[in-house]
Structure formats: C-alpha cells, structure tokens
Amino acid sequence: MSVLAEYRRTQACHVVDYSAITDAQVLLLSALDKAVTPRLTNAGFTLADCRGLAPRYFDEFVETLKSAGLLLEDPSKAKPGTYYWKGDEVWQISAQVAYLLMPGSAGVNANEVIRSLSARVYTDRDGIFNLWLDYAVADVMCYLGDQCKWYGHELGEQEWDEIKSTLRAALHTYSVSQLWFVAWKVVKDAASLASHQYYNRVKAAATIPGKIRRYLERVKRESIELRYWSRPEQQPGGTLGMLFDEVFDIDEDTSGVAATLRIARATGQEHADEIDAQLCAPIRDLMIDALALDAGTSVMLRFAELIRAGYDVGCAVEEIGDSLQREHADDHSAQSSSAGQQS
Template sequence: MAIKLQILTDDPKEIELIKRYWAVDESGQYLEKVSALGGIIEMAQGVTLASFIRQRCNAFDENQVCTSCAKLIEIKNRSEAKKVPARSTKLCTTCQNDQDAIAFEAEKAKAAELERQLIEYARKQSSRTVDYSEIPDNQVLLLLALDRAITPRLTNGGFTLGDCRGLAPRYVGDFVMQLREAGLILDDPSKARPGTYYWEGDEIWMLRDQVVYRLVPDAASRSAGEVIRSLLDRVYTNAEGLFNLWLDYSVADVMRYLANQCDLYHHDLSGQELEEIKSTMRSALETYSVSQLWSVVWKVVRDAASLANREYYNRPKAAATIPGKIRRNLEKVQRESIELKAWSRPDQHPVGTLGMVLGEILGVDENSSGHMVSSLVNWLTGQGCSPSAGAELDEPIRELMTIALARDVSSSVMLRFAELIRAGHDVSSAIEEIGETLRS
C-alpha cells in the first residue's frame, strides 16, 4: 500500500506527525497506532487527530484511481486506504466537483421550470368559475359541511387538509378530493410552503398534506360567503346522490369505530383487509344503522382478541380473521332476521360537520337504518311521493291482512312487522317474509 502525500504545512513537528500517521510497512500495515500519536502535538479541545492531519495534508491512495480521469483518489483517513489495487467506485475531487456543479445547474434549471409551470398552472386556475346553482345535491352538502368545519377559511383565504379534520370521523382527504375532482375547489401553489411541489422523474408531484386549497370563484361574481348562504336554500332533487353521500359518511363513521377498537386490542389490519371491511360495511349500511354496525365491530374485534390468546394463534393471525368474521356475522343476522343491538356513540368519537349537516337536512343520525335513510331521502327529493310507490304495496298488504284476520293472528303479524323493521328490513321485504310464513 502506498500513500502519496501533499503536505500543506511548513511546521517540522506537524510534518513529522503526518508522515508517522500515514507510514506503513511492506505488508500495508500502519506502523504506529493512532492512540500512540495523539500526544505528540497539542491540539485544540474537540479536534481529532484525523481532522488535524486532514487540515494540513492531502493524502492520495495509489491503489485507487478515478473512474473518470484515472487520477489518484483522495482519502480522508486510514480506513479508506486499500492494501492492493482495487477498482474504485469514486471520483477524484476535481471530477466530483465538476459532477456536482453539473447536478447543481440541472437542479437550478428544474427549479426554474417548476416555478414557471406552477405560475402558468395558477394562472389557468384563477380563470375558472363555477355556477353553484347547478352543482349536484351531494356536493352542496359537502360544501356546507366543509364551510362549517373550517370557517372562515373556505370563504376567506385558503385551507389545507389538516384544517378539515372536523369534517368527518375518517377519510377526510377523500371527501375533500371529491370537491377537487368536481372542480369546486382548486389548489393554490402561490400560498403553499416551499417544497410542497417537486419533480419526480419528468412529472410534478406534491406533498398532499401541504397543498393549500381554495373555493373556485362563482360564475355570477358573488362572494364566497354569498355562495354558501345561497346553498342553504337549496331544493334537493337527487335522491341517489344524497344517499350515496350518507353511505360515504356512515362508512367513515363505522371505520373510525373499527380503528379505535383495533387500537384498543392491538390488532393491525392491512390495507387490503380494511378495504374488504369497507366494502362489507357499505353494503350493510343500505339496511342497518351505523350504531348497529358498531355493535357488530365490537363483538368481532373482541372475538379476535380472545382468539389471539389461544394455542397456535397469534395476534396477526387473529386480526386477519376480522374481515371474514364481520361478513359471516352479518350474513347470519340477515338469514335469521336477528335484531342487532345499537351501540352509543363513544365520547372520543365526534360526529363531524358532515354528519351534522346530514342530520339537519335529512333528520338522520347514527341510529337511522339504511332503509329509513333511503325513505327519508326519497321523501325529501319528492321521489317517494309518486302514486306508484304506495300502489305497489297495496295488494301485498291487503293479502297479508286478509290472511291475518282470517287466522286471528293480526296482533302477532303487526308485532313481527315492527320487529323486522327494527332489524333493518324495508316495508316490502318485511311484508314478503311474513306472508311466506303465513302461507307455509
């Protein structure tokens, strides 16, 4: 091993120390230990021997050459030296500086291009407008709920996803993205913190939690406050949109409770398992209430916790059973017409402003079944008032009551009907089930 030295000091003692530090024998072993050299020259407190020597000498390893120009590689301490010639993966100082300068210029060019594109993007965004009298009913409720969650940021300035935490118990970002994708809110790069937007490959990416959003201006040039006030007088007509929004919110309400219960018992569910449960719950909410599904979650999570303590089981295996247990539990409830219990809302589990707005407009809460919400939405939008809606039930009801009176079981029939409705059945399915029982 040979080290070529470029000494930068004229002090004889320092030169002697440098040579002794780098001196090696024929086998490449250093002749003196670092600990033995430490007291030769007095150094300032906190200064190491390696850094002291590095300030007074440049050392080049003759066994390592630059991959670009074949010059010797500079080393900073003994551990970087090679005993035999080896292919280096490093550049010499000059080539590294040149490469760093090229990279710096490239980053500068990218930053300039990013700024140019963001300015152009902001210019296009600022020219957009929306006719708020034409937006769908579900987006109206979302805007009213968002305004309540972040007042006055929606109508006076910008806001981030972090500002919207009060909107819903869970999946707040998804609700906000519904408005962004609908073109009702836009992101404002001019108000975002530095570093929010960046290059990844050849595309502009963003840190979603740092993006600043604002309401798109009104096509009629009304202020944002006037727009929100006008939405309060909305006449609702889209039953499907309103019911789907209730489902979105209710899924978030159920999944927040699931997350709390899983945290309590240290169950860790994968993203795929959570998506499976979300799908199951959304389907179940078309029939049952949020509070009833909380009771299902409570039971299943505790069953999994008990399972985790059994022989040949562990917590990850037990947690993996939760999606299937929820699905089978609901299948049994439906098949056997079991009346689900309703759980009360936990103190640490707030409603969210979207739930409050849905409650005020539809008269629903966590105890409202999917069937009930569907009926209320149809009534609110005028779709439950058509003559055909009641006419379809006239004949089945007449037949059912005729049989009940003939057999003198009308009281039993009415009690069973109320039981099925409480269990989440709609009127039509409840009548059909009782009729089949009476005819069997």
C-alpha cells in the first residue's frame, strides 16, 4: 500500500492550468462532471460510472482526458484487489480504477475548477466540431450495434472500424437521426439477404459495411432526401450530447453542415458578410432558373420545406438547384425524343 500511496502522491504533485486546456477538453470535463457529480471532484469514480457520458465509447472519451493528464488515479478509493503485483510491477484491473479530477493551480480547488469551466469562452471551431463528430459517431454506432444484435448480425473489429470511418465522413453532411435511418435500412436489408439460398447470417453481416457506403453514395448521387429517425427510448443522448444542445443548439436532428455553422457562430468564427457573399451567386442563379422555367412558386415552397426540415440556406439552395437542373434536363430529353419521332 505504501507503493500505491507514493504513486498517488506523485500524481497529485502535478497541477493543471485549466485556463490553458483545449475547448474540447473543457466540454468533455463539463459533460463528465454532469455524468458523475459529485464524484469527479471528491468521491472518485470508475469507468462504469461514466456510462451516462455518451451512448457508446464512453471509455474512449475518459481515456482522452486521462491521456491529457486531466484525471488522476486514487488507489485509496478503489475496491480491494484493484491493484496487484505481477513480478516487480504493480498491475491494475482497469474497470475498478478510481479516478479524480487532477488538481488545478495553487490555491484553486476542484469545485472552483468546475465553475471556471462553465465560464469558458469557446474559440476553437475545428476542435469542437471534431468532438461533435466523435460524439455523433458514438450515437449512430450505438443504434447500429443494437440493430445488429436484434437481427443476430456479428461484425468483426475491422468491419466496425470501416463503418465508423464511413459514418464519420457522412456526418459532415447528414444528421445523426438520418444515419439512424440508414443503419436501420441496411441492417434490415442484410437480415433479408441472410434468408436467401446462397447466403447465411455470417455472409449477410459481412455485407453491411459495403451496403452503408453504397447507399450513402446513391443518396448523394441521386439527391435522395434521407428520413429522420426518432431517438430510441433505450438510447438516451448522454451528458455530452446535452451539452452540445445547451451550448451550441446541436442535437440528433442537426445536419453536419448546420452543426459546422452553429459552432462557427458560437466560437466567433462565422463572418456573415463572407457567407452572404458565398450564397449570393447560387441564390441569384437559382432565381434566374426558377423564373425561366416558371417555377418560382414551387421553388419558394420547396425552400420553406427544406428549412423546416433542418437544412441550412446553402444546402437548401443547392438541393433545389440540382432538382431544377434534373427536371430541365428531363424535359429537354423528352422534347428531343418527341421531335425525333415526329420527324
């Protein structure tokens, strides 16, 4: 025990300047505090206590804070048997390790550290958006994992990693709830495939990563409007998700494009004049095309529908513009075909 006491004292000798940590770390610590209050500052907590942080991968979020030196281990608060000797080294049972918030600068107690985090003025747009992607991926993967269990699909680690990469890229554009729909559709299709003569459940499950990727490619290519899926009752959002909603007005229905803009606005990185300038030409072109095709009313009604559905202005304009071009091309093709037949 003297060795463990010395280990704890060595850690506690380090202090953290919490004014210098990143915005993403501030958000993570604030969310962790909400998940384990009041144990973050005085009672100690284990990984199991952090399940409320995120729907999935909560242990990875905690490991991020530990690796950054923001959490210390407190052997005195761990269960007996958590630490043991193996040769000349002290080993541990990770699930039983008790953690505390690392001490702040001299004269600043842990509760004051937490209060100071809530006063943070956020400026790191990219760091916060990357944290949102981490959280959003966890939210989608939790639902996907539950669907796979429901249908009896088992995936390997490499397949899960492939899916995570695909979903992370898609979350730059789509919302969590839209990708829940994609997960539901693909897993259901794979379950149907498993009943075919030349397939079995293992082969069908192996198609899921590719099916997700190909379906998202089709959605983009054909401008398919993805449905929004409701949050499952058994999958609460987690305290990190609550914090994103509270601070940035971002939830499971917020598209990746809209999340980027909202974080930019909250961090002072949004420049309205630049955005207006970027939108000026697309809007002008859209209105010219709409008037030329006598589609002004339908364009305005469609624009209102997309805004209500959560699209930002830029995405709505692009979506309608693409639709007009396809319709115009189809009409032109039909007219050419008709003229050819008449001749």
